[in-house]
Amino acid sequence: MSYPPTKAPAAEVSPFDAPARWPLALLAGSALVWLVLSSLLALVTSIQLHTPSFLADCSALTHGRAQALRETAFLYGWAGNAGVGLGLWILGRLGGHPLRALNWAVVGTVFWNLGLLAGMVGIATGSMTGFSGLQVPRAVQPVLVAAFCAMALPGVLAWAGRKREGTYAAQWYAAAALFLLPWFWTATQAVLLWSPLRGVVQTIAVSWHTQSLVSLWLMPLALAAAYYIVPKQTGKLLPGYESAPLAFWTLIVCGGWSFGRHLIGGPVPAWIPTMAVVAQCLLLFHFLVVALNFRQVFAGGSLTLQYLRFGLVAYLLTGLLETITSFRGVGVHTQFTLLVPAMEQLTLQGALSMFLFGGLVYQFPRIIGRDWTLPTFVSGHGSLYMLGVVISVLSLGWAGLAQDALLNHSQTPFAEILVQLKMPLLLHTAGQFALLAGNVLLLVAFLRSAASSCCREEGAASLRPASSAS
Amino acid sequence: MKNRPLFLLGLFLAVLTSWAGFVLGSHGQLGSLTPFFDEADGQSHPARLPGLAARGQLVYADLGCAACHTQQVRRPGFGNDQARGWGERQSVARDYIFHAQPQLGASRLGPDLMNLAGRKPQAPSAEELHRLLYTGSAAHPAFPFLYETREIAGESSRHAVRLTGAAAPKAGSEVVATERAQTLVAYLLNVNSGFDYPEARPLPAQSPASPEAKK
Numbered sequence: 001m002s003y004p005p006t007k008a009p010a011a012e013v014s015p016f017d018a019p020a021r022w023p024l025a026l027l028a029g030s031a032l033v034w035l036v037l038s039s040l041l042a043l044v045t046s047i048q049l050h051t052p053s054f055l056a057d058c059s060a061l062t063h064g065r066a067q068a069l070r071e072t073a074f075l076y077g078w079a080g081n082a083g084v085g086l087g088l089w090i091l092g093r094l095g096g097h098p099l100r101a102l103n104w105a106v107v108g109t110v111f112w113n114l115g116l117l118a119g120m121v122g123i124a125t126g127s128m129t130g131f132s133g134l135q136v137p138r139a140v141q142p143v144l145v146a147a148f149c150a151m152a153l154p155g156v157l158a159w160a161g162r163k164r165e166g167t168y169a170a171q172w173y174a175a176a177a178l179f180l181l182p183w184f185w186t187a188t189q190a191v192l193l194w195s196p197l198r199g200v201v202q203t204i205a206v207s208w209h210t211q212s213l214v215s216l217w218l219m220p221l222a223l224a225a226a227y228y229i230v231p232k233q234t235g236k237l238l239p240g241y242e243s244a245p246l247a248f249w250t251l252i253v254c255g256g257w258s259f260g261r262h263l264i265g266g267p268v269p270a271w272i273p274t275m276a277v278v279a280q281c282l283l284l285f286h287f288l289v290v291a292l293n294f295r296q297v298f299a300g301g302s303l304t305l306q307y308l309r310f311g312l313v314a315y316l317l318t319g320l321l322e323t324i325t326s327f328r329g330v331g332v333h334t335q336f337t338l339l340v341p342a343m344e345q346l347t348l349q350g351a352l353s354m355f356l357f358g359g360l361v362y363q364f365p366r367i368i369g370r371d372w373t374l375p376t377f378v379s380g381h382g383s384l385y386m387l388g389v390v391i392s393v394l395s396l397g398w399a400g401l402a403q404d405a406l407l408n409h410s411q412t413p414f415a416e417i418l419v420q421l422k423m424p425l426l427l428h429t430a431g432q433f434a435l436l437a438g439n440v441l442l443l444v445a446f447l448r449s450a451a452s453s454c455c456r457e458e459g460a461a462s463l464r465p466a467s468s469a470s
Numbered sequence: 471m472k473n474r475p476l477f478l479l480g481l482f483l484a485v486l487t488s489w490a491g492f493v494l495g496s497h498g499q500l501g502s503l504t505p506f507f508d509e510a511d512g513q514s515h516p517a518r519l520p521g522l523a524a525r526g527q528l529v530y531a532d533l534g535c536a537a538c539h540t541q542q543v544r545r546p547g548f549g550n551d552q553a554r555g556w557g558e559r560q561s562v563a564r565d566y567i568f569h570a571q572p573q574l575g576a577s578r579l580g581p582d583l584m585n586l587a588g589r590k591p592q593a594p595s596a597e598e599l600h601r602l603l604y605t606g607s608a609a610h611p612a613f614p615f616l617y618e619t620r621e622i623a624g625e626s627s628r629h630a631v632r633l634t635g636a637a638a639p640k641a642g643s644e645v646v647a648t649e650r651a652q653t654l655v656a657y658l659l660n661v662n663s664g665f666d667y668p669e670a671r672p673l674p675a676q677s678p679a680s681p682e683a684k685k
Contacts, residue, residue, distance in 0.1 A: 064534015
């Protein structure tokens with residue numbers, strides 16, 4: 001219980017980590033910068049919900065654009081960078097060789113972040129594509145795919161050239177995520193940007209892409225981190241591990257099918273929402289196995305495990321709620337209301353980010369070879385972030401339920417609905433403020449640790465012979 | 471998981487199946503939809519958007535209006551879209567075949583805009599839309615950057631927005647809709663799904679599954 005969570009025993013800094021130190025720190029650092037930016041934008045958009053005049057004069061931050069900016073910074077900036085950093089690290093460690101082709105990863109990371117920056121400027125100045133989840137201007141998208149391939153290369157090499165024949169669940173998830181993103185993103189670009197399909201098929205393609213982004217790319221990276229860290233932190237084998245391959249394939253095969261739950265009653269073929277119900281029911285098996293595998297996180301007390309525990313609970317809740325709302329009888333109430341962003345926050349900030357935070361908090365001391373310089377800031381981030389997620393999700397859920405009653409079951413004039421939701425929306429802003437404050441703390445802690453590690457490069461380097469001897 | 475090529479092939483095929491099934495499958499189903507020729511009025515439906523309105527769709531997309539507005543009416547009995555006067559019938563895929571980029575939207579913080587010009591009981595006028603866009607309301611942000619305030623030189627502009635109260639410009643000036651505002655409003659007033667396609671009609675009340683039909 002009292003085990004200091006962020007303590008990195010020197011013996012754990014494996015010789016594999018030393019050459020990968022700065023490439024991985026670059027990924028983690030850029031992830032955290034994007035995270036702070038996205039939570040700042042999330043604060044702006046949440047204020048705009050109850051005070052529409054906020055920043056309305058500023059064309060770059062009008063609500064629609066601020067939403068797109070927030071989403072892009074979060075998905076591609078924060079979760080993308082952090083997830084790839086963790087994925088590479090895990091594949092390198094489990095592959096049994098130091099990571100190769102790391103200069104590719106550095107170049108890829110630089111171009112990925114520059115591309116995203118160009119994309120953000122494009123969105124703010126009016127070149128966004130208008131496809132939710134894929135708002136980056138079309139000229140930037142091929143650059144991002146190419147940059148991603150370069151970033152992922154060390155991971156793919158580590159997977160292909162691994163020492164041992166047997167593999168771990170963490171490796172499947174990480175390798176799958178690195179392999180699948182370029183594949184489905186290219187396919188989506190082809191049918192949306194270069195040779196656009198006609199009419200609502202575009203909407204189907206973009207919903208499919210957004211779902212795949214979470215289910216086939218980001219969530220697998222986050223799960224890879226959890227599968228790697230949970231047994232290390234609890235010191236026990238994962239229970240029910242023999243079912244993990246089946247859970248993995250369930251997610252990979254069915255993960256992209258469930259987007260239709262957002263399209264019920266819409267002008268799309270009726271079988272698409274029906275397939276979402278099927279997929280969600282099949283995915284329950286995935287969630288069940290993940291719950292079994294990770295159930296020991298409820299025993300431990302370290303900060304990493306606290307993050308993972310919160311993430312696991314949120315992940316399971318997400319699975320359950322998405323299944324329930326995929327049925328038409330329920331979905332007709334939740335569709336188009338704030339319950340949808342509430343569930344999205346539960347997935348992205350509750351489950352995904354928490355797994356990634358757990359991974360980062362565990363990974364970072366081990367790659368720079370020294371403990372967090374400001375452990376209180378890190379645990380402060382943990383508390384603030386968890387508080388922020390709970391407040392945001394509950395307040396949006398409250399607003400969503402009230403909105404459903406006003407929108408679907410009464411004749412309240414439209415202009416009054418948003419006014420009546422003011423209370424929960426103000427609460428939501430408070431939640432976003434807690435998230436922002438927490439993220440700033442984590443960024444400061446990261447920068448302090450990285451800076452002090454730079455100053456004592458020799459001290460860190462002296463760990464290498466000690467650890468290779470162990 | 472030991473077999474490396476098989477693992478990658480499995481991943482590839484899993485996503486290929488999903489992509490081909492959903493994206494190519496629905497393209498096969500809907501990609502070749504043609505306009506419906508109505509012999510009664512001798513016209514094809516839907517009509518292409520007029521040029522000004524087609525450009526307005528780009529403004530709609532780049533401002534991210536879809537963050538709060540949908541453009542899809544659900545069928546009667548599914549939600550209360552009809553009761554709100556958003557449309558007599560559900561939107562169908564054919565409504566969107568001439569939309570360069572359909573903006574179905576996923577959130578109704580604002581009202582549905584699929585059928586704004588045919589809104590019951592009364593559709594908003596271009597003048598009202600400009601006023602809302604310029605001044606905003608308690609539930610709608612203002613977009614003042616789509617308008618410019620300038621001195622009246624000679625005659626007042628025909629694109630001037632008539633404003634009263636606090637929002638009114640000082641004497642001798644006027645607030646004029648820029649081209650972007652004009653195209654946006656033209657677009658909003660032209661997205662229309664008034665025509666009653668055969669596939670948009672609700673199923674007959676006596677479905678074969680109902681107990682009466684079985685008798």
